[in-house]
Amino acid sequence: MKRRDFLKGCLVSGAAASLCAPSKSWAVGSFEGYPDSMGVLVDTTRCIGCRSCEAACNKEQKLPEPDVPFDDTSVFKEKRRTTEKAYTVVNRYEANDAQKPPYRKMQCNHCNEPGCLTSCFVNAYTKTKEGAVIYNAEVCVGCRTCMVACPFNIPAYSYSSAISPIIKKCIFCYHTRLKFGKPPACVEICPQEALTFGLRSDLIKMGHERIRETPDRYVDHIYGEKEMGGTSWLYLSRVSAEQIGLDTTLGNEPIISNVKDFLGMVPMVLTIWPALFTGIHLLATRNKNHGDVHDNHSEQEDGKK
């Protein structure tokens, strides 16, 4: 009787374990990005804050009319972020001394190992070989963990929809342009050539080249080359990255590295706990209730007769 019970216990917990078996981390080691990944080099020293990239994005992605027209510069009074109506926004930051104030365009940085992708429990995100991080609205449940996980605060949610709210974020114009080798709409429209589209590996070389050629113009750092495991969008600037609102405290590890400690522990618990606690159970209960053991002993014997 007892043994059968024990086996049943093992079976049930084993079944529970096998249910969760896939969750033992498929987390990748260190992924440097696809070799042919495309990217965009954002030279913030060239940006004049004309907001034409915002307008082009709005048109390309068929987003609703903006609250403030795209030629209105009053929006620079405050720091904006991406929303369900705007996949990219340009912000103005404080200038050093007498320089012109720097502007920075903000959109999804298309990480090599995206936090949104690794946190999604229905696998709605895909990092394509072209470098875009795209999103499948068909499977999205709306838990919004990706918004929590994004270190750059990019994904927005269409909260206003009651029937089908979805994540809204820049997808590198994947379906309409990138897939066909064309640059995204914002890059194409930029009148200052502040945005350069190309192979990510080439862009990194180009960035370092610019820094070497005109060291007065740039801080010697390409933001996004290593940050958070590397991003497809890269930034050059005259001032330090923090000054144009880029978080420099995040380190060079992708988001998933922070979660690995936990994911690594999962298979241990699944395999050790059943044996450990069943063992403790045997230890804890066998020698108690001496009387009972005796009684049951005889019951069992008699029952068999």
Next chain:
Amino acid sequence: MKKLIASGTQSVDSLQKSHGRNWTLMEKLFLGLTLPQYVGQALRNPLNWIFAIIFAVGIPIILGRFFFGLSWVTHSSNDYPWGLFLGFGLFGMVPLSSSGFLLGTSCVVFGRHDLEPMERLGLLNGLLGYFFAVVYLLIDLGQPWRLPFPMVVSFGPAAVLFLVAWHVSTYLSVQIAEVSTSFFEWIGFPIGIRAIRKITLGLTVSGIILSTLHQGALGALFTYAPGKVHPLWYSSSYQWIHFFVSSIPGGLCMVITVSTIASKTMSWRFDKRFKESLDRITISLAKGASMGLATYLTIKLMSIAHDNKWAYFATGWGEWYLVEIFIGVILPMFMLAYAIHHKNMAIIRFGALLVVIGIFLNRLNVALITFNWKLPYREIPHWREFIVTLTVYALYIVVYRFILYRLPILYEWRVEKEFAPAYVTETESTPLRLAVAYAAETESTALENSDTATS
């Protein structure tokens, strides 16, 4: 109810109303009262009027959320994707529901049969806490009807939330099975009781695994946001341990709190066994909780030391952190230690309440209050969000009370009273008969012990 019982009304505590006549389902539902009596006592209870007001305001707002979208009840913040529903409802209620696995483990796995009178309350508290955490989740999800998607449509197995989804749903079914014994007794379905008894150990052990993992996983969810959760509340290596360990005193203290409230409001439902063992068990639970608190405090400090975050104590965030630790951990730890020693029940119960508050405060701190500490503004949830949260919590209390009034949770179901004398006289003569009678009562213990006989 107390007055009605004093005036001679009989409360339902076994299948039979009087000799040879069973209670009907309606009588059981009305607690053995007549309809006018039942309605009368319900109307006399002022708490019901408060609930009526909350539901009158809150339920239309909950419906509104599904008709007008989340933006109608929340500030639809892109910076704070998780608001009160998850911060309070999911992250706060799940740790307080660890009581199911804690008491299950103590009684079944560790053989602490002295805690048994409280076991069912622990299990029920666990089940309802999880169930309503899922209710909160369903309100918060953008497309709640897609909740089964991670199980059937599309898998993201490397995600922590994938693990949470699977574990919470599996564990919910485990808990339903565990609590169903009381329900089967109440409706009179002995086959079900026996079936569940046979798999109790398996259920309990899988309960431990699932609880360890998803309590931890809820903490691990925040390791996705290293730049957003304040460093004092964040720890890549320890986050899951913090959440898991704090759930232990949380669950135990929640049971103490619930049993305290029950003893103040529905002591008529207690049987002699529960009434007499309540103080003794409360002290046992408090001992467990104070050990849990001590462990929790140690690893909290360890994680601060591990990442060398002492400097943050000099900031306002640090002070707030100390407030949380003081109210939720240090103060109750000393209160419990003192009160256990002096057997002061009032202080134990107050300390337990502080722990419960401390857990809510901690989870709200991680999920909402200190979240996005680098952003210049703090999100104050929309007033409708507060009301929806309150309404669901009121619903939780109503369902909790409904079950405690009826199912044999706080009392033992009396089974076959007339069988007892026969069993005593036959002890020596016919052991087989004894085995049959005895098995129904103590099958689980008998099974374990008889292993020696078979092997």
